[in-house]
Amino acid sequence: MRRIDRYLLVQLLTVFAFFSLVLISVYWVNRAARLFDAIVGDGQSFWVFLELSALTLPNVIRVVLPLSAFAAAVYVAMRMTRDNELVVLQGTGLSYARMLRSVAIFGLVVALMLAFLMHVLMPLSRMQLAERQVQIAENISTRLLRAGEFLQPADGVVVFLREITPEGKLVDVFLSDSRTTGTRVEYSASSALLVPGGQGPALVMLDGVALIYRDGPDRLGTLSFDELTFDVGGLVGPAGRRADVRELPTNLLLSPDSDEMAALGITLPEIRFELASRFAQPLLAVMTSMIGFVAICLGQFSRLGVWRQVLGAIIVLALVQLAGNAASGFALRNAALAWLAFVPVGLGGGVVAGMLWWASRSRGTGWTARARAGGAA
Numbered sequence: 001m002r003r004i005d006r007y008l009l010v011q012l013l014t015v016f017a018f019f020s021l022v023l024i025s026v027y028w029v030n031r032a033a034r035l036f037d038a039i040v041g042d043g044q045s046f047w048v049f050l051e052l053s054a055l056t057l058p059n060v061i062r063v064v065l066p067l068s069a070f071a072a073a074v075y076v077a078m079r080m081t082r083d084n085e086l087v088v089l090q091g092t093g094l095s096y097a098r099m100l101r102s103v104a105i106f107g108l109v110v111a112l113m114l115a116f117l118m119h120v121l122m123p124l125s126r127m128q129l130a131e132r133q134v135q136i137a138e139n140i141s142t143r144l145l146r147a148g149e150f151l152q153p154a155d156g157v158v159v160f161l162r163e164i165t166p167e168g169k170l171v172d173v174f175l176s177d178s179r180t181t182g183t184r185v186e187y188s189a190s191s192a193l194l195v196p197g198g199q200g201p202a203l204v205m206l207d208g209v210a211l212i213y214r215d216g217p218d219r220l221g222t223l224s225f226d227e228l229t230f231d232v233g234g235l236v237g238p239a240g241r242r243a244d245v246r247e248l249p250t251n252l253l254l255s256p257d258s259d260e261m262a263a264l265g266i267t268l269p270e271i272r273f274e275l276a277s278r279f280a281q282p283l284l285a286v287m288t289s290m291i292g293f294v295a296i297c298l299g300q301f302s303r304l305g306v307w308r309q310v311l312g313a314i315i316v317l318a319l320v321q322l323a324g325n326a327a328s329g330f331a332l333r334n335a336a337l338a339w340l341a342f343v344p345v346g347l348g349g350g351v352v353a354g355m356l357w358w359a360s361r362s363r364g365t366g367w368t369a370r371a372r373a374g375g376a377a
Contacts, residue, residue: 004089008102016072016110023064031056055129058121062114069110070288070317073103074310077296081306086297096297096359103293107286114282119250127247169193173205175230182215187230203230245270250278272338273331280341287348288317294355320347
């Protein structure tokens with residue numbers, strides 16, 4: 001029995017490593033391509049792109065590992081069925097539940113990987129990624145400070161600078177803002193300075209005039225100014241950001257400070273649900289692997305293959321995930337319902353138990369029929 005368990009576990013882990021490598025590469029390349037357009041298109045360096053891509057990798061791995069576990073379990077079960085290995089094991093009296101022990105151990109190994117991601121790597125990577133995005137948004141020199149060019153840092157905004165002195169002073173500034181429907185404001189200043197602010201960078205224009213065009217009888221208004229401040233932080237991103245509960249470490253979620261959480265804009269239901277999710281999502285990998293393995297054992301031999309069992313297992317996993325998404329809506333509104341994060345795990349366990357019962361029943365029926373046929377002969 002131990003040799004059989006080791007054999008199944010080695011097969012599952014080998015195939016799981018292959019599927020994980022392939023799926024992570026495909027998923028990460030897809031995400032990296034969109035990130036490359038956004039980062040490099042904004043004038044950032046290639047090293048910034050690599051840094052942000054590396055910070056998104058833990059989230060990619062978190063999404064891919066349960067899928068890889070399911071694919072590995074399905075593939076190993078299909079190969080053992082094709083090579084008649086399952087038939088041999090069943091002939092020795094080995095039940096489906098006994099064979100599923102190796103799959104459960106494999107799922108626990110994947111769950112440990114996911115737990116390390118959920119409790120350690122994910123909060124750190126999300127926090128660093130958010131901080132870097134804020135820094136990039138505040139550093140608009142590559143998008144806004146280019147002399148002699150008409151730039152459009154945002155829809156409805158056009159900026160032109162004639163010259164930038166070595167001291168950072170902007171000479172002959174023109175800025176057109178038509179983001180408000182029916183109104184266009186054009187600023188013209190002899191000089192300007194870009195200064196940091198508590199809510200993001202600001203453009204301080206000196207000695208200029210503002211022309212205000214409005215639809216209606218009085219279309220043009222003029223305003224001369226000695227100094228005028230224009231918020232440019234909104235052109236490249238939000239001036240500030242709301243803290244994300246997924247960035248907080250687990251020890252802080254276990255004993256949250258109500259005043260500190262209120263200052264960050266995080267509610268108690270969000271804290272309770274996030275904490276429960278960090279324990280529930282790794283366990284879901286155990287259920288996905290067992291569902292994939294047992295689904296292949298449900299069907300009889302067919303020349304058309306086992307595509308119906310695989311499709312059925314995929315549909316079951318989709319329904320389980322939909323139920324989890326629906327339950328999360330209630331849990332995020334009521335802190336007492338944080339246990340709903342374990343709904344997908346419970347449903348998955350129920351599906352596995354039902355599949356095992358059906359597979360055992362079909363197996364027993366088949367043996368009884370063959371025994372009767374032998375006796376009649």
